[in-house]
């Protein structure tokens with residue numbers, strides 16, 4: 123999870139660089155979009171694996187209730203926002219959408235909630 127959150131952080135950084143160039147504040151590097159996708163895609167895949175791993179572990183190894191913790195509920199929102207950002211990001215990538223602001227906002231909320239989830243996850247560690 124630490125690795126996937128670090129990748130998501132790098133995705134945010136490269137995404138914000140794209141945003142600055144889109145708004146004309148900087149000149150865009152030719153491979154800037156590729157750099158963003160290089161971090162963003164693995165981050166979303168690893169976060170999804172971690173989500174289901176945490177859920178499986180809580181259910182089958184610990185015998186907890188489904189989403190019985192604050193961390194678990196937050197995790198649900200985190201994965202929903204990252205999922206929505208990824209779907210919209212993919213539509214932008216394939217030219218089917220121009221909703222850059224919405225993508226950036228969804229991703230921003232996802233990152234913020236995941237930071238809170240990370241803090242709330244530490245108390246659950248064995």
Ligand code: HEM
Pocket residue numbers: 130131133134136137138140141142144155158159162163165166207208209210211212214215222223225226229230233
């Ligand atoms: C699979 C997941 C994702 C895909 C396919 C994707 C795709 C894209 C694409 C195609 C763009 C537009 C790039 C351009 O202007 O050339 C973009 C922009 C951006 N992305 Fe992503 N992205 C994904 C995940 C993320 C994540 C995880 C974050 C942050 C944590 C993020 C943050 C941003 C930001 C801030 C922008 C700039 C938006 C703007 O110009 O206002 N993206 N993304």
Ligand code: HEM
Pocket residue numbers: 123124127169170172173176177178179180181183184186187188189190191192193194195196197198200201236239240241243244246247248
């Ligand atoms: C560094 C950050 C994180 C730490 C230290 C952490 C730690 C944990 C721990 C210790 C558990 C209990 C599982 C067990 O040991 O049996 C857990 C469960 C879980 N985690 Fe995380 N986690 C982190 C980040 C995340 C993130 C970002 C998500 C969402 C994408 C997430 C989603 C979940 C879910 C859904 C559960 C199941 C809890 C339940 O059903 O109530 N975790 N996590």
